[in-house]
Amino acid sequence: MMKKDIDQSDYEDEEGLEQSEKVQRFYDQLAAPGADRRDESPIIYMRGFNNWVKSVLIRTYLPPSATVLDLCCGKGGDLNKWKEGNIHYLVGADISETSIENCIGRYNSNKLMDRRTKKPAFEAEFIVADCCQVRLQDEYTNPARRFHVTSCQFSLHYAFESFEKATMMLRNACENLRPGGYFIGTTVDANELISRLRDRGTQDESGSWSISNDVYSVSLDKEFDPHDTEAPLPLFGCKYHFQLAGVVNVPEFLLHYPLLVEMLKEWDMIEVRHQNFYDFFSEHRHIPDDASLLYRMQAFDKRTGTMSAPEWEAIGLYLIFVFQKKGPQQ
Ligand code: SAM
Numbered sequence: 001m002m003k004k005d006i007d008q009s010d011y012e013d014e015e016g017l018e019q020s021e022k023v024q025r026f027y028d029q030l031a032a033p034g035a036d037r038r039d040e041s042p043i044i045y046m047r048g049f050n051n052w053v054k055s056v057l058i059r060t061y062l063p064p065s066a067t068v069l070d071l072c073c074g075k076g077g078d079l080n081k082w083k084e085g086n087i088h089y090l091v092g093a094d095i096s097e098t099s100i101e102n103c104i105g106r107y108n109s110n111k112l113m114d115r116r117t118k119k120p121a122f123e124a125e126f127i128v129a130d131c132c133q134v135r136l137q138d139e140y141t142n143p144a145r146r147f148h149v150t151s152c153q154f155s156l157h158y159a160f161e162s163f164e165k166a167t168m169m170l171r172n173a174c175e176n177l178r179p180g181g182y183f184i185g186t187t188v189d190a191n192e193l194i195s196r197l198r199d200r201g202t203q204d205e206s207g208s209w210s211i212s213n214d215v216y217s218v219s220l221d222k223e224f225d226p227h228d229t230e231a232p233l234p235l236f237g238c239k240y241h242f243q244l245a246g247v248v249n250v251p252e253f254l255l256h257y258p259l260l261v262e263m264l265k266e267w268d269m270i271e272v273r274h275q276n277f278y279d280f281f282s283e284h285r286h287i288p289d290d291a292s293l294l295y296r297m298q299a300f301d302k303r304t305g306t307m308s309a310p311e312w313e314a315i316g317l318y319l320i321f322v323f324q325k326k327g328p329q330q
Contacts, residue, residue, distance in 0.1 A: 019161055019251065020095065020130050026250040027096035031075050043215050043245045045307035048298035049315055053186060053277060054153055055081050055297065056290050057320055061182040062087065066148035069093075071131050071173060072155030076103030083112055083121040090124040091145065093136055093172075097128045132158070132165035136172045146178045152185040154318075156260075160253040162236050166263065174267035179327025183269060189276050189319040190254045193218060193240075194233070196317075197226040214310040216317070217243045221251075235259055244314070257319070264323050272322040277315050 017025070041047065058078070062068070062085040070078060073092035076099075082090055094100050104126055106112065114121045127139045137143055150173045159169035173183050197220065201209040209226055210219030220226065221239040238254040261271050275283070284290040294300060300307050 019158075020133065022250045023158060024095045024097075024130075027074065027094070028098040030247075031096060031098040031102050041245055042308070043311055043314070045298065045300055046215070046311040046315055048300075049277075049281075049294075049307065049311075050154070050186070050318075051077070052290075052294055052297040052299045053280060053318075053320060054078060055084075055293060056280075056284050057184050057186070057322070058082075058085055058149075058151065061149060061184050061322060063148050067091075067145065069136075069147045069150040069173075069176070071136075071150060071152040071169070072158075073099075073103060073126070074153075074155075075099045076106040078151065078153060079103070079106050079112055087122045089145075090122055091127065091136075091140060091147075092124065093127040093129050093131055093139075095128070095130045100126050100128050131172050132161075132169050135168065137176060146176050146181075148178055148181050150174065150177055150181070150183045152183070152187075154186050156185055156187045157252045157255045158250075160236055160238075160255045166236065170263055170267060174264065174269055174323075174325065177267075177269075177325045179325050181325045182272070183264070183323040183325075184321070186277075186318055186320050187255055188242075188252065189317055190256055192276060192317055192319075193254070194226050201226065212243075213313055215245055215308070216310070216314040218317075257321070260321070268326040269323040270326060272324050274319055274321040277318045277320070280320050 058081045064086055065088040066085065067089040068082060068087050068091070070082075070090060070092045073094050074096070076092065079090075092100070092103055094103070107120055107124055107126070112120045125141055127136065129136060129139055152169075152173060156169065159166045177183065196211050197209050197218070201211050203209050204219075206222050208219050208222040209224075210217060212218070219241050221241075224233055224238055224240075225231070226233065233254060233256075235256060236253070239251045240254065242249045242252050257274060264271075285294070295302060
């Protein structure tokens, strides 16, 4: 198959588009055939590492035969992890229609088939929806469905554009969780991001603060100053621009972790843990099964046992979180 070259201008900000439309268009383009040039990526080990983090997180909190909600499931990059976890049912939702089409294609592919029954290893339904504006419960085929686990990987920060959007996203994550069920995910570590901007950030002519290395760059919108103690960064709508491996991402929003903890209390969610990826790695690298997975998932170069320094630096910008719904496990 011919691969489509991605022109940088494909990702340029389009004037007048709502944030949700920008996100949808951006991920539709990324999910288009040929857009994923994994072999040539300068962040090949970082991607492997991110996948390793998700795999370990999922297998640590997933009970057998689980019913799972994957918020912002994208192209279905985690479908195989759900298969390995022997889940029973999956609801996947994403704002990008092209991503969901890809996801359905992967779900029906040989990789997901149960060898004995020749059917997909678990049942699933996929929904195209803005999880920050649509109440997903109204979209499930069975509104009475209850989940053992909700997962939101590398996406929750998009919701912190406004109180209303974050509230809807968290409602979707938690309202149909069973007592004892987990809300797990990965997102940007705002504390780490702001401390890097304070310590090493530089200011451009427009006044915006940024940091970068060979694989990533982050710049805060020019109205925000990470050093200004008189005007602290806002809880919602603190916009920044993240560029990874040369791809200009759609704007993201700072997710202050203590705010997440507070907002989730409304849904009877208790914090179980949160860890920067470095700490997560330090803990799980000593667990033999998790350590062996590191190499199987190409998180490091097999020969040298390392990845590039810029990739490792970028990895420290993320954290994992785990919350649990109050009540006895069902
Ligand atoms: N969770 C997937 C993974 O880990 O491979 C995809 C992560 S990708 C970085 C972010 C995903 O969030 C994209 O698929 C994008 O379309 C989705 N997304 C962003 N904002 C969304 C929203 N408001 N509602 C639903 N999906 C959204």
